[in-house]
Amino acid sequence: MAWAQAQKDHAKRMVEALRYEPCAPTCPNRLRYGVQPKGAKPGMTPGRCRGKAHKPEHLGYAGRRLLVSRKWSNKTLAEHRQDRRTWVLEALGQTDRPTDPHRYVWKPVPAGDANVPPLAVRLLRSVHERQRWRAHMERLQAQAAGQDPSATEQRGQAA
Secondary structure, three states, rough: HHHHHHHHHHHHHHHHHHOOOOOOOOOOHHHHHHHHOOOOOOOOOOOOOOOHHOOHHOOOOOOOOOOOOHHOOOOOOOHHHHHHHHHHHHHHOOOOOOOOOOOOOOOOOOOOOEEEEEEEEHHHHHHHHHHHHHHHHHHHHHOOOOOOOOHHHHHHHOO
């Protein structure tokens, strides 16, 4: 029975979390993001949408009930990606370097090329690079929060 209660609690948390997410072009929750909903009327308030997607009895059905951000933010996936990239570069303090679009040349590599390491080695290098980026980001966030960055490093090594 504890599992059933946990499931009900999860559904309640989900309803509350989705309460403020936009569900349709007419949803008043768009006002939270500075976007005017279609057919806006006086008295529209974010969190008070009467749409089906916000009702608890419809949360269990399969399918996407809420619109993805690119449908209401008027940004393409490439623009979202660029926003994330800009944020990371600013956080790393690398905003002053212009990006050269011709920095890389992409060509298909023939199978068995001796200049290309095996897939396992390439994957391990990618994982290692991601771990370095994450550690660097955590150090920067710790410094921004006024914490001792060495404490963050020690915690990461202990895990």
